[in-house]
Amino acid sequence: MTAKSQVKWTDDALTALRAGEGFRLADLDPRATPGYTGDKKDGAVDLAAGLAQLAEYQERLYAASHGGDADDRVLLVLQAMDSAGKGGIVRHVVGGVDPQGIELAAFKAPTPAELAHDFLWRIEKRVPRAGYIGVFDRSHYEDVLIGRVRGLASAEEIERRYDAINAFEARLVEQGTRIVKVMLHISYDEQGERLMERLERPDKHWKYNPGDVDERAHWPAYQEAYQAVFDRTSTEAAPWYVVPANRKWYARLAVQELLLETLEGIDPQWPDADFDVAAEKERLRATMG
């Protein structure tokens, strides 16, 4: 739990939301609010308070590696079914932080050049530098999700990829990255309503893709593919967190809390001056009228 007076969190989000041993996606209610006893109104208050706290943590994280020699960084990985609210997380949680400290990468269908490489090639290029908060809007997990559901790769290749992902992420962690892997979990019915809203509002038409309806036919297969992802890649080094997301306010608050607790774990410090402060004051004063 973070240091702020968040009485509404009864448990660490990092604990309450972790997809640990035996986790079953099918058993998690997409309307639940694990670890949080407040309502939507409390959530708005806590989200606003958290924004300021996150902004300060980010600045300290950046300072610790730019004025100092810390190599800590954070990588938030966002995965979800269409319309589950990834965009809202980026806008309302990540968007509260200084853009200078964020490295955002949105992964679309791979290009021919990307397909000519291993699936992790394009991912490696976008991992965050020391001092930054990286955000992946979709990620290498697409290659074991749509890759599996649509049969874009053989079963053997999918198996290889789970292991490759675990090795890749373990390397990032060893070298200073805290990986926060989040799956936003909505229900099939909720998705239907959200897609319908896009069709009903002319200013949302551009977000609608007829392929989204085709994908809905594969809903159970995607849920199975996600379950396999949790079974195979929710590791000690880089666990998965599954966030019920039918309630948008909770999903945003929970992802913010996951980031806050992660940064609290790093506890980045303002670096000491690597120059003589008194001498610099003298030098500067000599230039002033």
Next chain:
Amino acid sequence: MTAKSQVKWTDDALTALRAGEGFRLADLDPRATPGYTGDKKDGAVDLAAGLAQLAEYQERLYAASHGGDADDRVLLVLQAMDSAGKGGIVRHVVGGVDPQGIELAAFKAPTPAELAHDFLWRIEKRVPRAGYIGVFDRSHYEDVLIGRVRGLASAEEIERRYDAINAFEARLVEQGTRIVKVMLHISYDEQGERLMERLERPDKHWKYNPGDVDERAHWPAYQEAYQAVFDRTSTEAAPWYVVPANRKWYARLAVQELLLETLEGIDPQWPDADFDVAAEKERLRATMG
């Protein structure tokens, strides 16, 4: 002037701040608030109102090229002496916009690989895609500023660069980019005070660089180099805007207003659906319980 009820702007910022024919940097008071009659308190109200407006324009800009075939984009170029407030602009003006619509590039001292190419090579790689707002924190102008003041290039080469910049920017403009080139103008005394503040606050030490004091000795040469930049590169296609920046609140408000007026000039529209809305509603309904 933007459509919002901004009674405090008496003139378009794009007009009031433009470095046109005969503009003299030395004649511009860094404490002035051109085009704006309000005070700091009014400025805070207008900045908050402008954030919401900018966020909507950005989403429409993005939608128009992602759901439609518009190729409009915006490139904000920020140049200034150290401590003039570029970071504050990024944080408080750009930071109010959805990070998914921003492409931010901070240009530091060039690497050996960059120096082995023409100075515009690294710039070209970071120009914004259609639908995005690009932000350059420093830019190709460093190559005719520090390049000139510190004699990193010959006078002939500097001359060549002015022409190359004009041709480069004209090409970007032809192909759909609105370039908003902003110089934040602070006074020598104000810079001294801001650097002193960094020395006085331990949480700001990491932002201080002893080289900043050395650079102050070249203040007049930098002012001349900026004047030459305005004389040679404030073109019809891509004019310069010089924003008095001793008052931080005004500088932020003015840059926001420059962006708002630029987006108003584009007036991006929600694109029409490229599918049959009624038919899609039917298809979607068939998947719902």
